[in-house]
Structures are given as C-alpha cells and as structure tokens.
Amino acid sequence: MRAETSDKAEIVTQMLFGECYEVVAKDGNWMRVQLATDGYQGWIDHKQHNPVSVAYYQEWRAVQHPRAMDLVQVVTHNDTRIPIGIGSYLPFFDGMNIRVEADKMMYSSRASNPSAAATNAQLVKVAHNFIKAPYLWGGKSIFGIDCSGFTQQVFGVCGYQLPRDAYQQVSHGEEVHFVTQAQPGDLAYFSNDEGRIIHVGIVLEGQTIIHAHGEVRIDTLDHNGIYNADRKRYSHNLRIIKRITF
Incomplete structure (x- = not known):
C-alpha cells in the first residue's frame, strides 16, 4: 500500500494474505483502500485488487481469525500453491481448510x-521468529518489516490488535515507571529530540530488547535507551515503557 498513485511512491504499510479491506476512493488504475484490521489507508494498483462480497466482508470482520505461525508456508487451491508468511490471516480456518468466499484452500x-x-x-x-528479518519502511512481513510493523505482527499473532504506527501504539497498555521493572513482552517506546515517538520494540529478559533497526535484532536496554554494542553508541532515546495485559 503506497502513499500516492505510483509504483515509485513510498510504502506506507502492507497487506498480508487473508486480510480484508474496503475501497474508499479510485484514481485511474489505483484504488485507495482501508484495512479492516487497523483502519490504515493507502493506494494499491487495481491489478492487486481481489474483490469479495459485502456479506463475506461483514462475516470476516465479525470474528477473530487464526494467524499463520511458520515463517513461510503455502495454502493450496486446486493446483495453485500460494506462499504466505508468518502472521498471515487464515480466514475461517477449520484445522485443515481456510475459506475465501465459497472457495476452500488447504492449509496444513x-x-x-x-x-x-x-x-x-x-x-x-513469536518475536524471536523474526530475528534477522530485514528492515523495510512500511513493511510488516518476514521479508521486510519496520519497527511498528514488527510489534503489530507479534502482538497480532498472539491475539492483540495494535494500531499500525508507534505513536499510535503508545496509547495502549499501562505505564511501567522504571526500566528495571520491565518484563519480557512489555513495549518500549523511543522519541526524537522533539519528543515525538519514532521507534518501538519488545522488552526481553536481562534488560535487552528485540526491535527492527536495520534488521530485527537484540540490543541492550537501559534507562537512557537502546545501546548498540556493534556501533558502541546509543541508537534510540527511551521515552516510556508500556505493559499490555492479554
């Protein structure tokens, strides 16, 4: 999904397999769509559009769907094998098949x-599955992911829907007042010099953090922020830590 109606435009986010959306505007061969999961909007080429009925869309929105847990897998429809990645949606999964409209596809x-x-x-x-995934602005798949796409996908696989961007995600959960009180699974947020939230990661044991910065990696976390041992300097300034209860 892009910021403008061009294949060269900035990627603002991505859709994963099985995810539904609404078409909110059209401009030539481009469609502006809004994701049903987090309300994010962006432009897609009409060749990427796979329409479903209003009835299916409403049915899809009424339930919480399982998510794929393996890094890369396939769903099979007749003789077609469709590759999907971790975090992809499995609509109406019954343990063997998913359903898109009336079509059943096998997932094993x-x-x-x-x-x-x-x-x-x-x-x-789940977070550790993404280690070494390359950084991609607007990405949210194992083949390219940004910091908030990473946290959104990890929490989404675990059944909690976060908003898309870090500055939106920070409104969720309860504040943890000291970094020494942080627990694995807490979300740590980082700000720029103007105080704007620009980065997020997931706290691990031993005052470490897993986050997407160049790649999904593990670094040291303290009251100042994230310390990158490879570069021997702090890469991000800690702003706040939040805890989400499932």
Whole structure:
C-alpha cells in the first residue's frame, strides 16, 4: 500500500494474505483502500485488487481469525500453491481448510489460537521468529518489516490488535515507571529530540530488547535507551515503557 498513485511512491504499510479491506476512493488504475484490521489507508494498483462480497466482508470482520505461525508456508487451491508468511490471516480456518468466499484452500501447518490468551513467554517466542528479518519502511512481513510493523505482527499473532504506527501504539497498555521493572513482552517506546515517538520494540529478559533497526535484532536496554554494542553508541532515546495485559 503506497502513499500516492505510483509504483515509485513510498510504502506506507502492507497487506498480508487473508486480510480484508474496503475501497474508499479510485484514481485511474489505483484504488485507495482501508484495512479492516487497523483502519490504515493507502493506494494499491487495481491489478492487486481481489474483490469479495459485502456479506463475506461483514462475516470476516465479525470474528477473530487464526494467524499463520511458520515463517513461510503455502495454502493450496486446486493446483495453485500460494506462499504466505508468518502472521498471515487464515480466514475461517477449520484445522485443515481456510475459506475465501465459497472457495476452500488447504492449509496444513501451524496456526495461532485466537480464543486462547497468550502468555509473555509465547509472545517472546513469536518475536524471536523474526530475528534477522530485514528492515523495510512500511513493511510488516518476514521479508521486510519496520519497527511498528514488527510489534503489530507479534502482538497480532498472539491475539492483540495494535494500531499500525508507534505513536499510535503508545496509547495502549499501562505505564511501567522504571526500566528495571520491565518484563519480557512489555513495549518500549523511543522519541526524537522533539519528543515525538519514532521507534518501538519488545522488552526481553536481562534488560535487552528485540526491535527492527536495520534488521530485527537484540540490543541492550537501559534507562537512557537502546545501546548498540556493534556501533558502541546509543541508537534510540527511551521515552516510556508500556505493559499490555492479554
């Protein structure tokens, strides 16, 4: 999904397999769409448009769908194999098949259980699956992801829908007042010199943090911020830590 009606325009976010959206505007061969999951808007080429009925869209929005748990897997429809990545939606998954409109597609790998409350240990385990995923502005897949796309996907797989951007995500959860009181699974937010939230990551044990910065990586976290041992300097200034209860 792009900021403007051009293949050269900035990527603002991405859609994952199985995700639904509404078309809110059209401009030539481009459609402005709004994601049903987080309300984010952007432009897609009409060749990427896969329409569904209003009835299916409303049915899709009424339930919480399982998510793919493996880094890369496929769904099979007749003789077609469709590659999907971790965090992809599995609409109306029955343990063997997903359903898009009347079409059934086979999925035979691991899926999340949206009806079960996730633990911090499970959340941290999901986060580790993304290590070494390359950084991509606007990305939210294993093949390219930004800092808030990373946290959104990890929490989404665990059954909690965060907004898309870090400055939006910071409104969720309860404040943890000291970094020494942070627990694995807490969200740490970082600001620029003007005080604007520009970065987010997930706290791990031993005052470390996993975040997307060049790649999804683990660095040291203290009351000043994130310390990058490779570069021997702080890369981000800590603003606040929040805890989300599932």
